[in-house]
Amino acid sequence: MSDLGPFQFGTASYVVCVGNQSASTLQELQKGLESCSDASIFYHTFQTLGRHHFLTEGFSNDFAQWVLGSCNRPALAERLASVDIRDYVGLTELRTDLTRIVREYCEANPREANQAAFETLYFCETIEEQVPLGKEARTLEEFRAGLEDLPHAALQFHFITSRLRLHLHTNDFSVWLTKELGRKELARKIDQIDIYTYTLDAARARILNLVDREIRP
Amino acid sequence: MSEAQTAAPAVTQPERHSPSAAQKAAAPPPSPAASKLHDYAKLLGEGEIAELRALASRMKGKSVMMVNSTSMGGGVAEMLNRIVPLIAELEIPIRWDVISGGEEFFAITKAFHNALQGDAYELPDESFHKFLATNEANRGRLKFDTEFVVIHDPQPAALIDARQGKSGHWVWRCHIDLSQPNSKVWNFLAPYVHRYDGAVFSSPAFARQLPIPQYLSSPSIDPLADKNRELEPDFVAGVVERFHIDPNRPILTQVSRFDRAKDPVGVVRAYQIVKRYIDCQLVLAGGGASDDPEGEQVLAEVRETAGKDPDIHIVDLPPWSHLEINALQRASTVVIQKSLREGFGLTVTEALWKKKPVVASAVGGIPSQVIHKHTGLLAHSVEGTAYQIRFLLSNPAIAQRLGEQGHEHARENFLIVSNVRRVITLLLHLLR
Numbered sequence: 001m002s003d004l005g006p007f008q009f010g011t012a013s014y015v016v017c018v019g020n021q022s023a024s025t026l027q028e029l030q031k032g033l034e035s036c037s038d039a040s041i042f043y044h045t046f047q048t049l050g051r052h053h054f055l056t057e058g059f060s061n062d063f064a065q066w067v068l069g070s071c072n073r074p075a076l077a078e079r080l081a082s083v084d085i086r087d088y089v090g091l092t093e094l095r096t097d098l099t100r101i102v103r104e105y106c107e108a109n110p111r112e113a114n115q116a117a118f119e120t121l122y123f124c125e126t127i128e129e130q131v132p133l134g135k136e137a138r139t140l141e142e143f144r145a146g147l148e149d150l151p152h153a154a155l156q157f158h159f160i161t162s163r164l165r166l167h168l169h170t171n172d173f174s175v176w177l178t179k180e181l182g183r184k185e186l187a188r189k190i191d192q193i194d195i196y197t198y199t200l201d202a203a204r205a206r207i208l209n210l211v212d213r214e215i216r217p
Numbered sequence: 218m219s220e221a222q223t224a225a226p227a228v229t230q231p232e233r234h235s236p237s238a239a240q241k242a243a244a245p246p247p248s249p250a251a252s253k254l255h256d257y258a259k260l261l262g263e264g265e266i267a268e269l270r271a272l273a274s275r276m277k278g279k280s281v282m283m284v285n286s287t288s289m290g291g292g293v294a295e296m297l298n299r300i301v302p303l304i305a306e307l308e309i310p311i312r313w314d315v316i317s318g319g320e321e322f323f324a325i326t327k328a329f330h331n332a333l334q335g336d337a338y339e340l341p342d343e344s345f346h347k348f349l350a351t352n353e354a355n356r357g358r359l360k361f362d363t364e365f366v367v368i369h370d371p372q373p374a375a376l377i378d379a380r381q382g383k384s385g386h387w388v389w390r391c392h393i394d395l396s397q398p399n400s401k402v403w404n405f406l407a408p409y410v411h412r413y414d415g416a417v418f419s420s421p422a423f424a425r426q427l428p429i430p431q432y433l434s435s436p437s438i439d440p441l442a443d444k445n446r447e448l449e450p451d452f453v454a455g456v457v458e459r460f461h462i463d464p465n466r467p468i469l470t471q472v473s474r475f476d477r478a479k480d481p482v483g484v485v486r487a488y489q490i491v492k493r494y495i496d497c498q499l500v501l502a503g504g505g506a507s508d509d510p511e512g513e514q515v516l517a518e519v520r521e522t523a524g525k526d527p528d529i530h531i532v533d534l535p536p537w538s539h540l541e542i543n544a545l546q547r548a549s550t551v552v553i554q555k556s557l558r559e560g561f562g563l564t565v566t567e568a569l570w571k572k573k574p575v576v577a578s579a580v581g582g583i584p585s586q587v588i589h590k591h592t593g594l595l596a597h598s599v600e601g602t603a604y605q606i607r608f609l610l611s612n613p614a615i616a617q618r619l620g621e622q623g624h625e626h627a628r629e630n631f632l633i634v635s636n637v638r639r640v641i642t643l644l645l646h647l648l649r
Contacts, residue, residue: 011268013642016433018424054625055591069579069589118579118597122421124433129642131271149264152629199625 006136007176009146011154012161014047014126021123026071026106027113029063032123033099038091039125045085045094046164047126050156053200060196061085062121063098070117076105085160086195089167130157140181143173144211147204155200173207186214252299252441254306257634260440265634272641273307280310280363281644286326286372288315292436292563293369293392296636299439303637312363316355316373321347326372332399333371333406345405352376361385365644368413377412386647389413392436394423394560394581414647419561420582432643435585437636438566438627443539445570448547456544460500460532467497467610470549472542472564473556474503475515475533480555480578482515483599485522485529487555490603495610498528502545504536546571551609551616555602559583566631569593569623574616576605586631592623 021036023029033041044062052059059065060081068077079101088094106113133154137143150158158172166175174187189210193203258266283301287294301313318326325344332338352375361379368376369390380387389410395403395418403425410416415430424431438445457464469488473479481501488499501519516533523529534541546552552568554577561582568575569586575593577583587593594605609616629635 011271013272013638013645015639015643015646018418018421018431018433020426022421051630052588052591052626054622054629055588057591059588059591065588069584069595119584120422122424124421127646129272129275129645131268131275133268133271149262149267151262151264151268154264154268 004176004180006138007143007146007172007180009133009135009137009150009154010157011131011133011151012157013129013131013153014043015129016043017125017127019123019125023066023121023123024117025114026067026073026076026102029067029121030099030102030106030113032121033063033095033102036123037125038095039127040123041091041095041098042161042164043124043126045083045098046161049085049195050153050160050200053152053156053195056197056199056202063102066117066119066121070119070121071112071115072118073105073112076102079105084196086163086169089163089169091164140177140183140211140215143177144208144215147173147207147211150204152200155204159200159203160195183214186210251302252439254303256441261628261632261634269634269638269641270307272638272645273304273309275645276309276641278310279365279644279648281312281365281367282361282363283311283313283367283369284316284359284373284376285313285369286316286318286323288313296437296633297369299442299633300637300640303633304640307637307641309641310363314359316351316376317358318351318355318372322351323372329371329402329406330393332402334394335397336399338399338402349375353378365647367640371406374406374409377409380412386644387413388415388417388643388647390417390434391423392419394420394558395425396422398425415643417643420585422581423560434636434639434643435582435631436561436563436566437631437633438563438570439633440570444543445567446543448540448544452540453544453547456541457548460530460545462498462500462530462548463528464548466528467495467550468500468548469497469551469553469606470500470502470545471553471555472502472546472567473554475501475512475519477511477515478556478558479503480557481519482522483557483602484553484555485519486599487553487602487606488529489526490600491606491610492526492528494607497550497610498530500530500532500545500549502532502534502542504534504538543567543571546573549573551576551606553602553606554578554583554587555596555599556580556583562586565593566627569620569627569631572617572620572624574609574619575623576602576609578602586626587623588626591619592626593619 021032023032048062064077064080067073067080083097135146137146162172170191174191177183177187190207193206254266283297285293297313301311304311325348328340356376356379365386367388367390368374370392377387411428413429415432416427417432417434418424419436421433471484475481491497546568552573552575554562554565556578559581565575565577565586575587577587579595579597587595589595596602596605
């Protein structure tokens with residue numbers, strides 16, 4: 001068992017910065033992906049999923065949405081949308097894959113690569129402000145109570161963006177449940193929850209349900 | 218509440234015109250008292266408000282001053298009227314000051330406003346001197362003793378001259394579209410903007426190439442304000458009846474000023490295409506025709522395009538008709554926003570919040586509000602708008618799903634509580 005101690009509930013709030021990069025064609029999207037900041041990749045992938053968590057049918061990231069809505073290129077949009085952020089524990093790898101997908105499409109479809117989009121994509125980035133919520137859990141019951149009214153941003157912070165902090169294919173809840181309470185199976189089941197097909201509220205309900213089964217088997 | 222936390226500046230109420238006979242007909246529901254954080258907790262959950270308090274506690278008594286040019290009328294005053302008391306309730310000392318200026322100054326700043334949004338600027342060069350003289354007079358009158366100074370829009374932008382060296386943190390909050398400004402006015406204003414610690418824009422498309430950091434903050438709506446709060450079905454039915462609208466047939470509505478950028482003529486044409494297939498009605502609700510020569514002209518064009526169709530209802534409302542607008546939106550089957558140019562459509566957010574399916578033009582900031590096929594449908598032409606409306610009228614289950622997802626989108630991203638959160642987060646960031 002590790003010395004993690006009680007689970008500390010926290011959250012993150014973001015300042016969104018407008019960068020100087022934009023894209024009006026797929027070629028420009030490719031260049032933007034190659035050179036924008038990591039914070040920009042984060043904003044348009046991890047953070048946008050949190051902002052749009054209530055969409056469970058096909059919304060994945062801003063790049064896919066722009067390619068579909070403003071460039072009318074559904075095949076490329078599908079490929080970009082299929083990039084699952086849970087597979088990434090660092091932004092470098094995520095950027096590499098997004099760039100590769102756009103580059104391959106532009107190479108295969110050179111005429112489309114320079115066609116003007118209906119609307120420009122502006123690369124933005126975020127600066128994170130982490131805030132402890134002043135709540136902690138030492139037992140499964142306390143964990144359940146804390147989770148029940150956790151705000152969406154905090155859920156996103158612990159459940160989705162945590163993998164970038166941990167550099168692991170998991171989340172804060174599962175790490176704590178495994179290391180502090182020794183509940184590996186519960187942690188594994190929580191890890192399996194699909195954040196693309198569950199809203200944050202539905203994911204919370206699923207976690208609470210799994211916890212309840214442990215508390216009252 | 219301490220004096221520093223007092224929200225509303227001392228102002229006089231504008232003269233209110235007598236309501237028309239139609240407006241006198243129905244007794245509106247009483248306006249609620251000023252909303253408190255716990256009122257929003259009922260809507261959003263206790264956790265969201267607790268999170269806001271946790272964030273605000275990091276400010277550790279740092280004080281904030283907001284400055285703009287009017288205490289009532291216009292979106293900025295409306296927004297400050299709501300967010301300043303909420304920030305004060307979070308125990309952040311905050312003061313809201315309004316600059317004073319005569320008719321000449323405000324005529325100049327109105328011309329500035331239009332020019333910065335792309336119009337020509339035809340005033341003489343002396344207008345720049347008058348602008349600076351009024352800012353200087355206000356600099357002497359106002360007390361800049363807070364840690365943060367947030368200056369809203371161009372009118373008070375030159376107050377940055379009051380800054381002592383690099384003291385405090387100064388932010389310029391620009392609510393207008395600066396994407397294609399008149400160069401004469403922008404070149405005059407830019408040196409003042411460059412001296413701020415940062416500039417905040419409503420859309421990335423509005424931002425300029427500036428030597429200071431630029432931040433993004435979407436405009437918000439207040440779900441508890443008259444324009445957005447829940448209404449009794451009887452009141453909604455009463456408003457619909459008052460304007461002779463048939464509640465038993467589909468109602469298509471666009472709420473906007475009679476302004477070419479909102480393309481009301483295009484809305485009528487889209488409706489006329491839809492009408493060939495589905496028996497429906499069109500409501501064009503807005504204002505701006507009575508005191509704006511161009512508005513009058515646009516309204517005349519709309520009437521001409523509409524012909525004698527009794528199912529087209531042109532409702533020219535005074536600016537304080539929030540409850541009527543709310544009721545018309547709630548009574549609508551589909552809400553349209555067929556703008557040719559739009560920074561960020563607050564009426565779109567209002568419709569999303571009311572769970573209405575929206576058909577809107579894919580221009581400006583609208584695609585961030587109407588996520589195509591998720592929170593509404595986008596179109597690029599009159600014909601496309603008509604097609605999307607027909608699709609929604611023929612597929613009510615899809616229309617309902619879009620409306621529900623639109624509501625969640627507004628809840629998550631475009632409500633006043635999110636705005637307060639963004640303001641505090643930005644100030645915390647500047648403290649670093």
